[in-house]
Amino acid sequence: MPRPSQPILSRELICRTALNLLDRTGRFTVPEVAQKLGVSVSSLYHHVAGRSEIVEGIRGLLAGRFAAIDDDMSWERGVTAWARSYRATFAAHPAAIPALVAQAVTDPNARRQYESLAGLLTRSGFGADSVVLAITLLDNLCLGAALDAAAPSVIWAGSPDGGSPLQAALDGTELGDERAERGFELGLSLILRGLADLLADPPAGPRDAPTVAG
Numbered sequence: 200m201p202r203p204s205q206p207i208l209s210r211e212l213i214c215r216t217a218l219n220l221l222d223r224t225g226r227f228t229v230p231e232v233a234q235k236l237g238v239s240v241s242s243l244y245h246h247v248a249g250r251s252e253i254v255e256g257i258r259g260l261l262a263g264r265f266a267a268i269d270d271d272m273s274w275e276r277g278v279t280a281w282a283r284s285y286r287a288t289f290a291a292h293p294a295a296i297p298a299l300v301a302q303a304v305t306d307p308n309a310r311r312q313y314e315s316l317a318g319l320l321t322r323s324g325f326g327a328d329s330v331v332l333a334i335t336l337l338d339n340l341c342l343g344a345a346l347d348a349a350a351p352s353v354i355w356a357g358s359p360d361g362g363s364p365l366q367a368a369l370d371g372t373e374l375g376d377e378r379a380e381r382g383f384e385l386g387l388s389l390i391l392r393g394l395a396d397l398l399a400d401p402p403a404g405p406r407d408a409p410t411v412a413g
Contacts, residue, residue: 208236208238208242208243208245208246209246210246210247210252210256211256211260212236213232213236213243213246213247213253213256214247214253214256214257214259214260215260216232216235216236217232217253217254217256217257218257218260218261218292218295219235220232220235221257221292221294221295221298222292222294222295224294225294226294227253228250229243229249229250229253232253251302254298254299254301254302255302255304255305255306255309256306257295257298257299258299258304258306258308258309259306259307259308259309260308261288261289261292261295262288262306262308262309262311262312263308263312264284264288265281265284265285265288265312266280266281266283266284267315268280268281268315268316268318268319270322272319273323274319274320274323274325274394274398275391275395277316277319278316278319278320278333278337278390278391278394279387279391281312281315281316281337282337282340282341282387282390283387285337285341285345286340286341286344286345286348286383288345289341289342289345290344290345290348290349293345293346293348293349296342296345296346300342313334316334316337317330317334320333320334323398324398325394325397325398325401326401328401328402329394329397329398329401329402332397332402333390333394333397336390336393336394337390340383340386340387340390344379344382344383344386347379347382347383348379348380348383350379352375352376352378352379353369353378355369357369
């Protein structure tokens, strides 16, 4: 029996094709994905509801590459491994970031990653506010650092101002190509320190805030 002339269409194949288009061109549309696969747009809609579902499928593909969090991990070790793998994954696909941050996380694979991190923090004693703040901080750090990893090692143009503090720092630094990596690691270490403070002294929520006598 002859093999089919093209791969069997599936949600995963559609999402991988869209990710490849993002990597190459910085954008994708549903018709472009269909054209790349050699099928009609209507054929895609048998597998995905539209562009937003493809974006979520891309999120799931990338989240599946994050480091696994084991039940016996310390929260510091788990957060560190998770964040480093998160940043490395998105640094390889920076063009996907604008599409992903424009919509809520609904993909089951991505949700499982966040659930795993939230579970680790909760088991370690972090309260609800602290868990949400921690995940927010890590999202901000990892996505920003992923974009920075794709930037030039020197991202500030030279200044003719001889008294420029920034230019003096740029002239004196020996960071070179390590700037982005070391910047990320510094940010991660500061977040870990901040999370330790949150664990020791959780933030007061609106219900806990002291009332002021009138």
